[in-house]
Amino acid sequence: xxxxxxxxxxxxxxDPQGKAIQQTLNGMNFNSVTEVRQGKFFEINVNEDNETxxxxxxxxxxxxxxxxxxxxxxxxx
Amino acid sequence: MKSSVIIFxxxxxxxxxxxxxxxxxxxxxxxxxxxxxxxxxxxxxxPGGFSYGDYLRCGSIASKxxxxxSVVDFANSGGxxxxxxxxxxxxxxxxxxxxxxxxxxxxxxxxxNVFVKVKDKKNKYFKNLKKDILELHIAHNExxxxxxxxxxxxxxxxxxxxxxxxxxxxxxxxxxxxxxxIKNIAGIFNKNKNVLGMMPHPERMxxxxxxxxxxxxxxxxxxxxxx
Numbered sequence: 001x002x003x004x005x006x007x008x009x010x011x012x013x014x015d016p017q018g019k020a021i022q023q024t025l026n027g028m029n030f031n032s033v034t035e036v037r038q039g040k041f042f043e044i045n046v047n048e049d050n051e052t053x054x055x056x057x058x059x060x061x062x063x064x065x066x067x068x069x070x071x072x073x074x075x076x077x
Numbered sequence: 078m079k080s081s082v083i084i085f086x087x088x089x090x091x092x093x094x095x096x097x098x099x100x101x102x103x104x105x106x107x108x109x110x111x112x113x114x115x116x117x118x119x120x121x122x123x124p125g126g127f128s129y130g131d132y133l134r135c136g137s138i139a140s141k142x143x144x145x146x147s148v149v150d151f152a153n154s155g156g157x158x159x160x161x162x163x164x165x166x167x168x169x170x171x172x173x174x175x176x177x178x179x180x181x182x183x184x185x186x187x188x189x190n191v192f193v194k195v196k197d198k199k200n201k202y203f204k205n206l207k208k209d210i211l212e213l214h215i216a217h218n219e220x221x222x223x224x225x226x227x228x229x230x231x232x233x234x235x236x237x238x239x240x241x242x243x244x245x246x247x248x249x250x251x252x253x254x255x256x257x258x259i260k261n262i263a264g265i266f267n268k269n270k271n272v273l274g275m276m277p278h279p280e281r282m283x284x285x286x287x288x289x290x291x292x293x294x295x296x297x298x299x300x301x302x303x304x
Binding site for chain 1: 176177179180181228
């Protein structure tokens with residue numbers, strides 16, 4: 001089973017890459033862009049048929065490795 | 078006094094650290110990350126570099142390597158653990174130190190000499206140090222120290238801030254903050270002050286001809302405090 005995870009920076013945490021991307025987009029005349037936040041996307045194949053169990057397992061992975069909860073939030077989709 | 082430097086895939090300051098430790102009288106040994114046990118040591122050093130290519134987050138993969146359990150046990154039993162640069166990043170990812178090192182505020186890799194102010198001398202690392210301001214070298218892309226407000230308050234309340242970026246007179250302000258770190262923080266202790274993580278590289282300042290010798294002061298003083 002494939003589980004997808006999105007890790008994003010928490011609100012208020014400085015994201016200089018996102019800022020640089022936003023400024024570049026503005027420079028390319030995408031003037032409506034007011035903010036860009038950059039994150040990470042994971043696709044995880046787990047050998048498990050039960051979706052609830054698989055997601056619980058992935059949640060542990062998020063807490064222990066994939067995200068640093070001081071600065072990041074994770075979403076399992 | 079015996080020291081151990083842990084080598085991770087991608088460490089690149091391990092040999093400099095070995096030279097510095099041996100030069101000032103430590104009997105140093107190199108330890109591979111995939112070993113389980115650390116030989117008897119008075120000091121463990123996690124060196125600078127780019128462990129695992131900085132994949133995922135700097136230090137995150139190294140913080141799960143086989144040797145780390147022994148490092149954490151050593152630290153929890155009061156042993157001295159020093160993390161320089163990537164070593165500092167690894168220490169925050171293990172949870173031995175609070176906070177995290179974010180990408181530098183202005184997105185540039187910084188490689189230059191800086192001045193740092195020693196904020197606390199009631200510890201084995203800086204006790205008896207003759208100077209209050211040291212000139213050391215930094216070389217990093219992720220040195221922007223960040224933590225929650227509660228963590229910052231705890232760091233301040235327990236005098237866990239070890240060194241801060243400043244100018245040659247000790248003035249700490251935005252201008253002297255190279256990477257955007259909260260409160261100009263360049264290095265912190267754990268609560269018991271046996272674990273120290275810092276971005277500057279003292280091992281790069283041990284030769285009067287090539288650099289400066291404020292790193293020498295640091296190592297000589299540390300050895301003196303351990304004897």
